[in-house]
Amino acid sequence: MRYEILGPLRVADGATYTSISARKIETVLAVLLIRSDQTVTPHQLMDEIWGVNLPLRATAGLHVYISQLRKFLHRPGRSENPILTRPPGYVLLKGTDEVDFHEFLQLIAQGRAQMKQRRHEEASSCFEQALGLWRGPALGDLSSGPIGDGFVTRMMESRLECLEMLADAHLELGRHRELVGRLYALIAENPLCEAFYRQLMLALYRSERQADALKVYQTARRTLDEELGLEPCQALRDLQRAILAADSQLTARAAS
Structure with a gap:
């Protein structure tokens, strides 16, 4: 099986995809996947499902959700269900199954290692594969508690890092012209x-658009001042001065 949560939660068996319509059961599966191979306590699960508004029979309700989830994940030919009771709670054993966000993080790590070795083409491929795993916001529109929220924040930050490293790889490869539109969109987001x-x-400077590059700096300065009362970081200020001075170190080789 393959579990996918970089988007609405779904489970893949080959080319067949199934999902859970009951939101509370979906929340339980999401939390167990985020903490796969780790024990999650009933209290943690109930906190994700109900928050501080626990119903009177919350424990009994959780037992029902775990039972239904085991039925959902049962597959003929598998001797053991992936969800086990393990004191003091429950654990989802991944085994040979795949989880998309694990693959996402592995591809980022591989790309980062390739960047350190200045193998920018290979790094670019890793980052593009990683970003291609996303089908929408992590966990879709599933509301959750501390574990789910922390996971979504972590994935959002990792995705931003991946986008930044991909752009750096393309700049190193001389693909500055094709980056311009994508970067304008990323700034808008x-x-x-x-x-x-x-x-x-x-990218604009290397595309012979010096004036536009300086306008971007002014936009950054105005936005940071209005939103946070801050000046641009040192790297942005240094780049503005280098552009004004037509620093030869800013030039790049031709696109590959």
Whole structure:
């Protein structure tokens, strides 16, 4: 089986996908997947399902959800259900099954290692594969508690890092012209991410658009001041000065 939660939660058996319509059961599966191979206590699960508004028979309700989830994950030919009772709670054993966010994080790690070795083409491929695993917001529109919220935040930050490293890899490969539109879109989605402003300024400068690159700096400066009362970071200020001075170190090799 393959579990996918970089988007609405679904379970794949080959080319067949199944999902859970009952939100509370879906929440239980999501939490057990996030903590796969780790024991999750009943209290943690109930906190994710109900928060502070626990019903009178919360423990009995959780037992029912676990039972229904085991039925949902039962597959003919498998001797053991992936969800086990393990004191003081429950655990989802991944075994040979796949989880998409594990693959996502592994691809990012591989890409980061390739970047350190200056193998930018290989790094770019890893980052693009990682981003291709996303089908929408992590966990879709599933509301959750501390474990789910922490996971979503972690995945969002990891995705931003992946996008930044992919742009850096493309800049190293001389693909600055094809980056421009993508970076404008990323800035619109993440107006406080200074890395994207820096990358866009550099891509525009290398595309012989010096004036546009300087306008991006002014946009970054205005946005950061209005939103946070801050000046651009040192890297942005240094890049602005380098562009004004037509620093030869800003040039790049031709696109590959």
